[in-house]
Amino acid sequence: MEVDHLADERSKAQFDVEEMKIVWAGSRHAFQVSDRIARLVASDPAFQKDHRARLGRKELFKNTLRKAAYAWKRINELRLTEEEASRLRFFVDEPAFTDLHWGMFVPAIKGQGTEEQQQKWLPLAHKMQIIGCYAQTELGHGSNVQGLETTATFDPQTDEFIIHSPTLTSSKWWPGGLGKVATHGVIYARLLTNGQEHGVHGFIVQIRSLDDHLPLPGITVGDIGIKFGSGAYNTMDNGVLRFDQVRIPRNQMLMRVSQVTREGKVVQSDVPRQLVYGTMVFVRKTIVGDASNALSRAVCIATRYSAVRRQFGSQKGGLETQVIDYKTQQNRLFPLLASAYAFRVVGEWMEWLYTDVTQRLKANDFSTLPEVHACTAGLKSLTTSATADGIEECRKLCGGHGYLHSSGLPELFAVYVPACTYEGDNIVLLLQVARFLMKTVSQLGSGKKAVGTTAYMGRVEQLMQCRCDVQNAEDWLKPSIVMEAFEARATRMSVACARNLSKFGNQEEGFLELSADLVEVAVAHCQLIVVSKFIEKLQQDIPGKGVKNQLENLCSVYALNILHKHLGDFLSTGCITPMQASLANDQLRSLYSQVRPNAVALVDAFNYTDHFLSSILGRYDGNVYPKLYEDAWKDPLNDSIVPDGFHEYVQPILKQQLRNAKL
Numbered sequence: 001m002e003v004d005h006l007a008d009e010r011s012k013a014q015f016d017v018e019e020m021k022i023v024w025a026g027s028r029h030a031f032q033v034s035d036r037i038a039r040l041v042a043s044d045p046a047f048q049k050d051h052r053a054r055l056g057r058k059e060l061f062k063n064t065l066r067k068a069a070y071a072w073k074r075i076n077e078l079r080l081t082e083e084e085a086s087r088l089r090f091f092v093d094e095p096a097f098t099d100l101h102w103g104m105f106v107p108a109i110k111g112q113g114t115e116e117q118q119q120k121w122l123p124l125a126h127k128m129q130i131i132g133c134y135a136q137t138e139l140g141h142g143s144n145v146q147g148l149e150t151t152a153t154f155d156p157q158t159d160e161f162i163i164h165s166p167t168l169t170s171s172k173w174w175p176g177g178l179g180k181v182a183t184h185g186v187i188y189a190r191l192l193t194n195g196q197e198h199g200v201h202g203f204i205v206q207i208r209s210l211d212d213h214l215p216l217p218g219i220t221v222g223d224i225g226i227k228f229g230s231g232a233y234n235t236m237d238n239g240v241l242r243f244d245q246v247r248i249p250r251n252q253m254l255m256r257v258s259q260v261t262r263e264g265k266v267v268q269s270d271v272p273r274q275l276v277y278g279t280m281v282f283v284r285k286t287i288v289g290d291a292s293n294a295l296s297r298a299v300c301i302a303t304r305y306s307a308v309r310r311q312f313g314s315q316k317g318g319l320e321t322q323v324i325d326y327k328t329q330q331n332r333l334f335p336l337l338a339s340a341y342a343f344r345v346v347g348e349w350m351e352w353l354y355t356d357v358t359q360r361l362k363a364n365d366f367s368t369l370p371e372v373h374a375c376t377a378g379l380k381s382l383t384t385s386a387t388a389d390g391i392e393e394c395r396k397l398c399g400g401h402g403y404l405h406s407s408g409l410p411e412l413f414a415v416y417v418p419a420c421t422y423e424g425d426n427i428v429l430l431l432q433v434a435r436f437l438m439k440t441v442s443q444l445g446s447g448k449k450a451v452g453t454t455a456y457m458g459r460v461e462q463l464m465q466c467r468c469d470v471q472n473a474e475d476w477l478k479p480s481i482v483m484e485a486f487e488a489r490a491t492r493m494s495v496a497c498a499r500n501l502s503k504f505g506n507q508e509e510g511f512l513e514l515s516a517d518l519v520e521v522a523v524a525h526c527q528l529i530v531v532s533k534f535i536e537k538l539q540q541d542i543p544g545k546g547v548k549n550q551l552e553n554l555c556s557v558y559a560l561n562i563l564h565k566h567l568g569d570f571l572s573t574g575c576i577t578p579m580q581a582s583l584a585n586d587q588l589r590s591l592y593s594q595v596r597p598n599a600v601a602l603v604d605a606f607n608y609t610d611h612f613l614s615s616i617l618g619r620y621d622g623n624v625y626p627k628l629y630e631d632a633w634k635d636p637l638n639d640s641i642v643p644d645g646f647h648e649y650v651q652p653i654l655k656q657q658l659r660n661a662k663l
């Protein structure tokens with residue numbers, strides 16, 4: 001009979017876990033789909049993944065190709081919908097070339113291609129008759145997209161573009177799927193016609209033959225080599241690519257934003273040029289949604305293990321203390337649990353925001369694009385940085401055993417951490433938010449209304465002067481008080497930065513000089529967005545016994561922990577007094593006590609299978625020690641009692657020592 005070592009913990013829960021699972025999934029339908037697909041993947045031996053770290057790169061990669069092909073076969077056999085297929089990809093839990101095909105190549109054609117181009121290329125891509133990648137970054141430039149060097153020169157004689165890599169630094173470098181698999185790519189290059197330059201645009205370029213998969217003439221392509229961590233992101237073929245005067249037909253430039261005529265004239269359509277960057281906005285919003293997946297996974301492991309693990313505190317020979325009962329453990333773990341829920345909520349809101357802007361764009365309303373760019377960039381940065389740091393904190397929360405591969409945490413960290421860099425370096429993205437905020441502040445007096453997530457700045461006069469109303473610790477549970485403190489902090493920091501900027505004769509010079517402060521302003525604004533979206537969510541009717549109450553506690557933990565961590569901002573801008581800061585901390589401690597009995601149930605609500613977690617420490621049944629012990633013996637190093645190489649290298653040293661001792 002299987003014993004549930006965490007049964008006691010589960011019996012303490014003060015809320016309906018099944019209802020919380022639905023809140024986490026987003027809807028009853030989403031929960032049912034997710035649950036069904038998770039079980040399907042977990043029960044299929046073809047999706048086994050616990051041996052990945054022991055494979056060499058070639059074997060690992062071949063294994064990924066096999067899994068991707070098998071996944072595609074199952075998707076077709078079972079006629080999975082797009083939602084189901086994307087859940088399948090999530091639970092298969094292995095980065096692959098297919099991510100870039102579906103996640104960037106297809107969206108780039110949809111977002112930047114004309115109707116005609118979509119009709120030609122999308123059916124091929126949807127049936128995977130071609131496999132695409134997104135090749136923007138080069139050896140010399142990633143963040144600075146306008147600095148890309150690859151050229152696309154129009155040749156009016158043949159009605160073609162000549163794609164060329166003029167320098168070593170213009171080699172495409174990093175694109176996922178490019179290294180070994182992609183047949184095509186959306187390639188970003190500087191458009192040149194009639195001797196004039198017209199900025200960076202996307203072009204569909206065939207890279208490899210559809211017959212023998214060899215590179216087409218003029219193309220040099222390969223993988224860029226092993227990346228951070230064993231297994232991990234090495235299932236992906238990030239690639240290098242060079243062009244030597246490769247010709248493509250004119251109609252393979254993505255022409256929704258700008259068109260090149262037969263004569264080589266560049267015509268701008270009525271959509272803003274920034275739509276060339278549209279695929280990045282789409283992926284950044286996806287990454288925000290995904291942050292809660294990665295963080296919740298780490299938190300689930302650390303929470304279950306913290307309830308199993310005991311150290312010190314035995315009274316009269318009784319059980320030692322569960323490490324989850326130490327306030328220091330709670331102070332590190334519960335804010336991460338709260339962040340996982342907060343990012344879930346903000347990810348949902350981001351989906352709404354993206355759907356909204358897509359509909360507006362279709363109706364030629366581009367008014368919300370700058371704000372959507374700022375939100376996706378800022379929240380991508382905030383959530384991925386917090387998640388990467390959070391996964392590492394969870395590893396430490398699991399003590400020594402967290403460092404074992406079988407804890408599931410090292411691989412999770414290695415796969416996740418590049419999210420802080422790809423799709424825009426997190427600092428570079430925060431600087432984009434800061435630019436947007438400085439622009440908003442500068443327009444405050446001009447009659448232009450601050451809208452959307454910056455609407456609070458419309459109350460600048462009130463927010464510059466308000467005094468926090470907290471008299472006792474419980475006051476910090478009031479949403480209006482928390483909101484005002486966060487809004488006042490973000491406004492005061494923005495205004496202070498704007499004032500400092502105005503002291504510089506040259507704005508760009510000022511921006512560079514003050515960039516560290518500007519990043520902090522952007523963080524304050526993004527944290528406010530998360531807090532406000534969580535509070536907004538709690539205005540809704542949320543069914544299920546105790547569910548809303550748990551979410552309210554988590555929302556308060558999220559906000560008050562940020563307040564505590566960024567106390568310097570709140571105090572130096574005069575938003576709160578030192579006494580009120582101390583009361584916030586008292587409230588936070590009290591909230592930890594309320595979260596404690598519900599902690600295991602709150603991570604059960606993520607509904608992760610043991611297959612997906614792939615963590616002995618995070619097992620649902622908490623049966624950690626026997627399984628850790630059992631697993632150690634499965635290591636190939638334990639196949640033989642005396643390891644290969646011992647007699648050859650170590651024994652001679654021992655023998656020498658013995659001889660020396662006898663002399």
Ligand SMILES: CCCCCCCC/C=C\CCCCCCCCCCCCCC(=O)SCCNC(=O)CCNC(=O)[C@H](O)C(C)(C)COP(=O)(O)OP(=O)(O)OC[C@H]1O[C@@H](n2cnc3c(N)ncnc32)[C@H](O)[C@@H]1OP(=O)(O)O
Nearest residue numbers: 068071085086089098102103143145274277373422423424
């Ligand atoms: C197992 C197999 C199963 C098979 C299953 C099949 C089914 C599967 C189903 C689904 C699977 C899907 C999986 C999806 C997962 C996706 C995975 C993705 C993995 C990630 C890979 C990573 C890829 C990359 O990294 S791609 C490269 C990204 N590169 C960057 O992000 C570069 C960053 N740099 C920039 O973005 C810009 O250069 C910049 C913004 C920093 C600066 O640009 P600039 O110099 O041109 O601009 P300015 O600063 O001058 O600004 C001008 C102006 O424009 C505004 N602006 C800037 N950017 C944008 C924008 N994006 N949108 C709108 N506006 C923008 C800016 O604010 C300025 O405005 P002003 O008003 O001030 O003028």
Ligand SMILES: Cc1cc2nc3c(=O)[nH]c(=O)nc-3n(C[C@H](O)[C@H](O)[C@H](O)COP(=O)(O)OP(=O)(O)OC[C@H]3O[C@@H](n4cnc5c(N)ncnc54)[C@H](O)[C@@H]3O)c2cc1C
Nearest residue numbers: 134135136137141142143174175176418421422423424427
């Ligand atoms: C795993 C992985 C997968 C990727 N997949 C793809 C892909 O499929 N397709 C693709 O095209 N690309 C891909 N990339 C590339 C990725 O998008 C870039 O690496 C990323 O945009 C960062 O650019 P960079 O490497 O040029 O960093 P850099 O800009 O060189 O950053 C280096 C440092 O400089 C700082 N910095 C840069 N500019 C500024 C500034 N203006 N102000 C202050 N500090 C600054 C940064 O903060 C950072 O600390 C991938 C990268 C990785 C790691």
